[in-house]
Amino acid sequence: xxxxxxxxxxxxxxxxxxxxxxxxxxxxxxxxxxxxxxxxxxxxxxxxxxxxxxxxxxxxxxxxxxxxxxxxxxxxxxxxxxxxxxxxxxxxxxxxxxxxxxxxxxxxxxxxxxxxxxxxxxxxxxxxxxxxxxxxxxxxxxxxxxxxxxxxxxxxxxxxxxxxxxxxxxxxxxxxxxxxxxxxxxxxxxxxxxxxxxxxxxxxxxxxxxxxxxxxxxxxxxxxxxxxxxxxxxxxxxxxxxxxxxxxxxxxxxxxxxxxxxxxxxxxxxxxxxxxxxxxxxxxxxx
Numbered sequence: 204x205x206x207x208x209x210x211x212x213x214x215x216x217x218x219x220x221x222x223x224x225x226x227x228x229x230x231x232x233x234x235x236x237x238x239x240x241x242x243x244x245x246x247x248x249x250x251x252x253x254x255x256x257x258x259x260x261x262x263x264x265x266x267x268x269x270x271x272x273x274x275x276x277x278x279x280x281x282x283x284x285x286x287x288x289x290x291x292x293x294x295x296x297x298x299x300x301x302x303x304x305x306x307x308x309x310x311x312x313x314x315x316x317x318x319x320x321x322x323x324x325x326x327x328x329x330x331x332x333x334x335x336x337x338x339x340x341x342x343x344x345x346x347x348x349x350x351x352x353x354x355x356x357x358x359x360x361x362x363x364x365x366x367x368x369x370x371x372x373x374x375x376x377x378x379x380x381x382x383x384x385x386x387x388x389x390x391x392x393x394x395x396x397x398x399x400x401x402x403x404x405x406x407x408x409x410x411x412x413x414x415x416x417x418x419x420x421x422x423x424x425x426x427x428x429x430x431x432x433x434x435x436x437x438x439x440x441x442x443x444x445x446x447x448x449x450x451x452x453x454x455x456x457x458x459x460x461x462x463x464x465x466x467x468x469x470x471x472x473x474x475x476x477x478x479x480x481x482x483x484x485x486x487x488x489x490x
Contacts, residue, residue: 206417206438207404207430215246215407215425222258224250224322229407229427238403239455240330240379242268242467244427246409248323249276256319259310262489264481266304267336267467269329269377272297273364273385273449275409277322278315283307284487287342294347296364298375302331302338304466304477304486325409325449327383333458333469335378343375359394360387366452381453385409388447393440402452404430404437411446413439 213235215227229244231237238244259279273296281297282288284306291297291309299307311322331338351371353361363373366382380402386394388411398404406413406428414421415428417438422428430437441448461468466481468474480486 205434206436207398207432207434209415209418209420210429210431212420212422212426212428215427220245220247221260224248227425229405237330237460238405238429239457239460240381240453241327241405241451242330242460242462243326243328244407244451245326246323246407246425247326249321250323251321252319254317254319257311257316257322260308261310262306262308263465264304264306264486265299265301265465266477266480266486268301268331269379270299270301271327271329271365271375271383272299272309272324274324276324277320278312279309280312281307281309281342281344282489283340283342284489285340285342289342289344291344292347294350296345296350296375298343298345298365298377300331300338300341300378302336302340304480305340306487306489308489325407327451329377329379329381329453330456330458330460330467331378332456336469336473338378345374349374355394357392357394358389359392361385362387379453379456382450384450386448386450388441388443388445390444391440391442393438396437396439396450397435398437398450398452399454400432400435402454403432404450404452406430406437406439407449407451409447409449411441411443411448413446413448414442415439
């Protein structure tokens with residue numbers, strides 16, 4: 204059986220965002236601008252806040268892409284200028300389609316601010332196809348207990364955050380064809396995962412150590428693995444008793460990408476218009 208081969212295993216860049224939250228960033232970094240259709244991959248935290256110490260991210264604009272936040276610890280409240288609002292708790296996911304533009308904030312809840320604790324999670328940006336760049340912004344929130352799980356006979360669990368595994372499909376609706384799975388192991392084991400041959404594929408090691416028998420290579424926590432597109436299957440073996448590995452797959456859009464901070468467009472003219480829309484209040488307001 205032919206399996207996808209590893210192109211590279213990369214150490215992610217360490218940086219800080221917001222109120223000093225440590226971030227492990229796979230891309231964009233100097234050597235990797237994006238991985239079409241994925242624009243950004245950040246693992247924020249873990250950071251242990253004292254009671255009263257956490258704040259979160261104040262209001263700021265976005266347009267032209269979709270973003271998923273998968274909260275691994277803590278509690279934040281999403282608010283946006285199009286009326287979206289939800290408290291995101293540990294294990295929840297949110298999917299935000301920024302489309303023509305919005306203002307949003309992700310401040311910690313009063314409960315978490317008062318108690319303190321560990322905050323961490325994953326944030327991923329997915330490019331919107333040019334034909335959908337100006338769709339109306341909207342927001343989807345899936346609670347932890349509502350995330351579909353595929354349970355293998357071996358005990359391996361696949362949390363289907365976005366996309367489909369076998370006959371199990373996430374409720375998240377996307378404009379770009381992408382899949383995002385959290386594969387969790389309770390003991391050393393291996394798994395074969397089907398990925399469509401026309402999609403790029405990556406695996407980020409959230410926790411544990413993973414071995415790829417096809418290439419005889421090992422990756423550990425905080426590294427990201429890039430694969431070729433030679434097959435529609437990936438085989439890997441968790442050699443840690445407790446491993447968590449995030450799989451990302453998506454069909455490239457092969458479109459021009461213009462980025463300026465929180466805005467993503469296809470042309471310089473569209474970027475100038477996005478900035479004007481923000482300045483003129485067309486993306487709404489948020490206190």
